[in-house]
Amino acid sequence: MNESPFKFAAHSDVITPKTVAEVAEAITDAAQHQRRVLIIGGGTAWDTGHHAFIGAHPDHMLISTSELQEIVEYDPAELTLTARAGTLLADVKTALAEHDQYLPFDPPFAAAGATLGGVVAAGLTGSRRMHYGGLRDFILGIEFVNAAGQVVRGGGKVVKNAAGYDLPKLFCGSMGSLGIITEVSFKVFPQPPDQCTVVIGVRDAAEVAKIFQDVQRSPIEISAADAWTDMDALPNAGLYTVAIQIEGMTASFDGRLAALRKLLPAGASVQNVGDSDQLWEALTDLHWIGTQETVLRLYLPSGNVPKLDTVLAANGAQRVYSGAGNTVWAALNGDPTRLSADLARCETRAAVWRSPVPAPDILPDDPGAPMVQRIRQAFDPSDRFYSSPQPVRS
Amino acid sequence: MAKEVSVADPKLQALLTRLAGVFEPRDVLTELSQLIPYELDATTAFHARPLAAVFPHTTEQVVAAVRACNALDIPYLARGSGTSLSGGSLPIQGGLLIVLSKMDKILEIDLENLRVVVQPGVINANVTKAVAAKGLYYSPDPSSQIICTIGGNIAFNSGGAHCLKLGMTSNHILGMKVVLPDGELVTLGGKSLENPGMDLCGLMVGSEGLLGIVTEATLRLLPKPQAVKTVLAAYDQIDQAGEAVAAVIGSGLLPVAIEIMDRLSIDAIEKAVHAGYPDAQSLLLVELDGPTDEVLPQFDLLLDTLRKSGATSLVVPATDAERAKIWKGRKSAFSAVGRLAPDYLVQDGVVPRGKLGLALREITKLAAEYDLRVANVFHAGDGNLHPLVLFDSKKPGELERAETLAGKILKMCVDLGGSITGEHGVGIEKKAYMAYQFKTDDLDTMRAIYRSFDPKMLSNRGKMLPDASPDQLTGHVTTDRQHPLERSGVIERF
Numbered sequence: 001m002n003e004s005p006f007k008f009a010a011h012s013d014v015i016t017p018k019t020v021a022e023v024a025e026a027i028t029d030a031a032q033h034q035r036r037v038l039i040i041g042g043g044t045a046w047d048t049g050h051h052a053f054i055g056a057h058p059d060h061m062l063i064s065t066s067e068l069q070e071i072v073e074y075d076p077a078e079l080t081l082t083a084r085a086g087t088l089l090a091d092v093k094t095a096l097a098e099h100d101q102y103l104p105f106d107p108p109f110a111a112a113g114a115t116l117g118g119v120v121a122a123g124l125t126g127s128r129r130m131h132y133g134g135l136r137d138f139i140l141g142i143e144f145v146n147a148a149g150q151v152v153r154g155g156g157k158v159v160k161n162a163a164g165y166d167l168p169k170l171f172c173g174s175m176g177s178l179g180i181i182t183e184v185s186f187k188v189f190p191q192p193p194d195q196c197t198v199v200i201g202v203r204d205a206a207e208v209a210k211i212f213q214d215v216q217r218s219p220i221e222i223s224a225a226d227a228w229t230d231m232d233a234l235p236n237a238g239l240y241t242v243a244i245q246i247e248g249m250t251a252s253f254d255g256r257l258a259a260l261r262k263l264l265p266a267g268a269s270v271q272n273v274g275d276s277d278q279l280w281e282a283l284t285d286l287h288w289i290g291t292q293e294t295v296l297r298l299y300l301p302s303g304n305v306p307k308l309d310t311v312l313a314a315n316g317a318q319r320v321y322s323g324a325g326n327t328v329w330a331a332l333n334g335d336p337t338r339l340s341a342d343l344a345r346c347e348t349r350a351a352v353w354r355s356p357v358p359a360p361d362i363l364p365d366d367p368g369a370p371m372v373q374r375i376r377q378a379f380d381p382s383d384r385f386y387s388s389p390q391p392v393r394s
Numbered sequence: 395m396a397k398e399v400s401v402a403d404p405k406l407q408a409l410l411t412r413l414a415g416v417f418e419p420r421d422v423l424t425e426l427s428q429l430i431p432y433e434l435d436a437t438t439a440f441h442a443r444p445l446a447a448v449f450p451h452t453t454e455q456v457v458a459a460v461r462a463c464n465a466l467d468i469p470y471l472a473r474g475s476g477t478s479l480s481g482g483s484l485p486i487q488g489g490l491l492i493v494l495s496k497m498d499k500i501l502e503i504d505l506e507n508l509r510v511v512v513q514p515g516v517i518n519a520n521v522t523k524a525v526a527a528k529g530l531y532y533s534p535d536p537s538s539q540i541i542c543t544i545g546g547n548i549a550f551n552s553g554g555a556h557c558l559k560l561g562m563t564s565n566h567i568l569g570m571k572v573v574l575p576d577g578e579l580v581t582l583g584g585k586s587l588e589n590p591g592m593d594l595c596g597l598m599v600g601s602e603g604l605l606g607i608v609t610e611a612t613l614r615l616l617p618k619p620q621a622v623k624t625v626l627a628a629y630d631q632i633d634q635a636g637e638a639v640a641a642v643i644g645s646g647l648l649p650v651a652i653e654i655m656d657r658l659s660i661d662a663i664e665k666a667v668h669a670g671y672p673d674a675q676s677l678l679l680v681e682l683d684g685p686t687d688e689v690l691p692q693f694d695l696l697l698d699t700l701r702k703s704g705a706t707s708l709v710v711p712a713t714d715a716e717r718a719k720i721w722k723g724r725k726s727a728f729s730a731v732g733r734l735a736p737d738y739l740v741q742d743g744v745v746p747r748g749k750l751g752l753a754l755r756e757i758t759k760l761a762a763e764y765d766l767r768v769a770n771v772f773h774a775g776d777g778n779l780h781p782l783v784l785f786d787s788k789k790p791g792e793l794e795r796a797e798t799l800a801g802k803i804l805k806m807c808v809d810l811g812g813s814i815t816g817e818h819g820v821g822i823e824k825k826a827y828m829a830y831q832f833k834t835d836d837l838d839t840m841r842a843i844y845r846s847f848d849p850k851m852l853s854n855r856g857k858m859l860p861d862a863s864p865d866q867l868t869g870h871v872t873t874d875r876q877h878p879l880e881r882s883g884v885i886e887r888f
Binding site for chain 2: 077125146150151152153157160161162173175190216217221251259300349361367370371378
């Protein structure tokens with residue numbers, strides 16, 4: 001994604017605590033002075049509503065996790081990793097790669113400087129989520145500083161734990177509204193020895209949806225299936241292009257690719273992609289999004305891809321379907337709320353990531369709102385943390 | 395409700411008045427003789443008498459029951475088959491029991507999106523049964539899967555033997571309808587793998603009935619694996635089996651299941667179900683699944699790793715029937731070991747995988763110290779122990795010794811960096827140990843969530859969260875042989 005026009009660095013008052021105790025002090029200070037608190041990780045999700053809020057309210061306190069960087073525990077034999085919230089995702093990926101392990105849910109924006117805590121708060125996953133599970137399926141434990149300045153832990157560091165409420169999951173996608181995440185524990189997986197990617201050209205969204213459905217039902221274990229149409233920044237194999245990845249032992253690829261070809265529509269072109277890392281990074285990190293003023297992340301049952309695709313095309317949206325069509329990134333222009341009725345018809349919800357006009361966080365509606373309200377009441381009754389983005393681009 | 399009520403309890407009368415017209419008379423139980431079977435769950439040490447039981451067929455009936463309880467300040471508990479091993483589905487003394495076993499319909503099988511929408515009373519194994527012909531299955535497989543319900547699985551985030559690669563219940567629940575404790579109905583998530591905003595389904599799963607009643611759930615289905623390969627490795631010492639687990643993970647393999655059984659369990663299982671296990675001090679069961687072209691070479695690597703780890707013999711089932719027999723033995727372990735003594739306590743603490751050997755040595759030491767037998771069967775890949783403490787409650791002092799021993803094992807799990815429960819939940823049985831695993835501020839956060847959802851604390855009152863007093867840390871054993879809740883009259887024991 002292109003660099004955001006919004007820069008938090010211009011804000012005069014960014015606090016960078018070095019310890020959890022300093023985070024707690026900052027919160028206590030904010031409470032005493034009745035200041036609201038905004039939390040910054042790597043700033044890679046800065047295109048969400050928060051920035052505009054700061055522009056409107058320069059007296060709010062900004063706390064950055066940039067000085068909270070450390071991999072606290074990593075024992076490859078345990079398949080678990082614990083790191084402080086400001087630890088760079090790129091550093092975590094490097095540490096894991098040294099032991100042939102990885103975070104298979106493909107958290108985005110590593111190259112741009114995303115932090116582990118930011119990944120959790122933003123609740124983002126990438127292409128391989130469809131096969132291995134998402135952020136919510138790999139997070140094990142969390143430490144955070146709450147609105148009262150107390151250090152609280154939830155979950156644990158072991159791969160299986162059913163004691164108490166699952167606070168780590170609750171923090172996934174909470175956007176800094178429940179507390180400042182200071183440490184996170186993850187389950188990690190061994191990285192398969194090899195991978196293979198093919199791109200397939202097909203004629204329309206119905207064929208894309210059919211491929212999505214078939215690969216999810218196939219026992220040959222497809223790791224990722226993304227699709228796009230007519231994009232300058234990505235390779236185009238047909239009117240619509242589907243990229244499929246399989247992972248495992250190299251010797252298994254011929255047989256599995258042969259099985260995959262049987263699932264594809266007659267006449268579909270299939271090309272091997274040599275250096276596929278670049279392609280998957282471009283897809284995951286949204287290199288294809290340009291200067292469009294509106295960015296949406298959409299969530300849908302993958303069977304509704306054709307219906308939604310008609311809506312997105314009619315609205316002039318560039319779009320990439322990820323995770324076999326369970327999520328979509330769409331970049332377009334204009335007020336996103338105009339899509340609400342169509343989204344409802346497609347059983348699709350959209351998180352508003354960037355918008356030229358004030359818009360709700362979630363379109364067309366958030367049926368979980370009554371529960372969110374109760375949770376916010378429990379965590380932050382005095383409304384210390386930023387909770388309701390109204391993204392406005394100045 | 396036409397039924398005459400002989401009981402003079404004014405609360406019960408008021409409740410029945412409110413529910414008249416909502417429930418058919420046959421779906422309401424108030425007589426003592428009818429309620430007795432519902433006084434306990436699979437954690438038979440605890441026992442409490444509900445005021446009444448209702449059997450809703452619809453979400454609207456659940457809403458009505460919850461609203462009635464709120465209006466009358468009656469605590470309530472929703473339950474399914476009552477297979478909880480932590481006393482989680484133990485009724486609340488004098489409270490309403492909302493039994494969901496009649497909400498047992500599979501509402502939708504969506505083959506296009508690989509989802510199934512079910513009511514909470516659907517039996518776990520029936521989900522897979524309904525889609526097996528289509529080459530699909532529902533992954534979470536608690537040992538009680540032929541009787542336990544999806545609603546109960548959601549409440550306790552039930553696990554099973556296949557969590558290492560595929561996750562627990564929480565990882566397979568994508569959407570739900572929930573009746574919140576004040577009667578408001580909310581819809582969470584849906585059919586997509588991901589949802590915008592905070593993970594509300596994630597909070598609900600494992601909340602042990604304290605935050606609401608799930609009346610509909612959307613589950614993820616998976617394609618049946620192309621190939622499954624299983625091996626049973628025999629060892630002279632249980633430590634070797636523990637070390638073999640580390641070697642398997644170290645080889646880069648990600649088995650779908652890794653289980654260990656000790657001598658006492660093996661003998662009991664053989665006697666009970668004749669699983670055909672080899673004679674050994676310890677058995678390690680490892681299963682791989684996936685595409686055939688992947689699994690076959692991986693299986694060779696696995697066998698090689700196990701040979702090098704000191705296995706005295708390797709048994710590879712040649713057919714699906716033989717594999718099923720091996721699993722039947724493992725899944726019957728609790729009931730089989732249960733035959734070895736009049737009573738047993740089962741715990742499900744978790745330790746880091748690398749500390750399994752240490753934990754087992756410690757359990758052996760503790761068993762000798764308390765002069766009791768302990769059988770071990772566990773999900774080794776997850777570090778999830780299942781020590782079964784055998785005792786005879788008729789022998790003076792044995793129950794107390796067993797409870798003290800079980801409590802020491804739980805504390806050991808926490809001391810080693812693990813958890814007091816991997817999959818059975820806290821319920822009533824382990825809530826005293828929550829304060830050993832979590833700090834006051836951690837527990838206060840959980841209490842704040844509970845109070846925010848349920849200011850009157852009616853929903854499954856008294857479970858999971860310990861009372862805020864520090865003396866709770868003494869555990870559930872007391873010198874006068876009474877549980878603190880027994881002393882306060884909340885529960886009774888057989």
